[in-house]
Amino acid sequence: MTKAHLELTGVSMAFDTPQGPFQALDTINLKIRKGEFVSLIGHSGCGKSTVLNIVAGLLQASRGGCVLDGHEVNTPGPERAVVFQNHALMPWLTVYENVELAVRQVFRKTMSKAERRDWIIHNLELVNMAHARDKRPGEISGGMAQRVGIARALSMRPSVLLMDEPFGALDALTRAHLQDALMEIQQDLNSTVIMITHDVDEAVLLSDRIVMMTNGPAATIGEELNIELPRPRNRVTLADDDAYVHYRQAVLRFLYEKQRFPGKEKNADKSKAAAPKPAAETSTGTLQPSEESSAKVVAAPSAKTGKAVASVEHS
């Protein structure tokens, strides 16, 4: 690997709780090169957002730390834009003004007012939201607000883009459109991306590397998978690609065999023996946010797309 652009070394995180310290993360070591697209995947509550928040500078690790381009990360900064699950827009500002706030913060000194205006509109067009530029967050849908959150992050031309399930709340068509747009923009900007996702197909399609986390408490990195599919990637042709199918099965196997029982990762071998066959023949693996140890993977046609969808049922 070339020199790391972003490096997490020995990151552990213990939260103070009324019941005493809760060890969420234990010794996360991760080196990411400039322009790499890394997905973090793991069962609900394993600590993905905690890792992202440490890189964002919103949380301080209890042990270890994060270094970006040779500088320790201690606080948030505009070179690390974050797209949150719940889009986090300012409710009193219009769509345009929400993006403008970020653009002004980063480009106040380097762009004229007219250039900034064009740049804001360009980023809103990327996510197909320019038509709603004068609306406020309360007047648009959750999916539209999420798109504005993505436009706001992209408009900062961040060196690192941190995304916490950015497409989770979107319908299948919008999600596919934005995934394709993100792949193009990332190639163009050469931004480093860390994205949390529960969608196995999304992870394989977009990533250079998938980092799979063990179940908490004291979660750590269980496996890493380099996705060596040529770019640009096309979702339709990839669906039948042997390498693509192999990658998605490797992730499903990690999640549903090796890490099947949340909180019982040390019994991974036993769980493997008892695990149901993963949804090898399904075309989309989507993790549900709260599967229990009694969960099983099922395949069912999606109402929206007709595609088979891997989901988790509780018995």
Ligand SMILES: Nc1ncnc2c1ncn2[C@@H]1O[C@H](COP(=O)(O)OP(=O)(O)OP(=O)(O)O)[C@@H](O)[C@H]1O
């Ligand atoms: N501020 C906090 N105080 C106490 N415990 C916390 C705090 N933040 C997170 N945790 C705990 O740390 C663990 C990891 O949480 P985190 O939100 O990082 O998981 P996650 O993998 O992102 O979950 P999900 O996929 O459901 O979003 C969880 O058990 C959570 O309850």
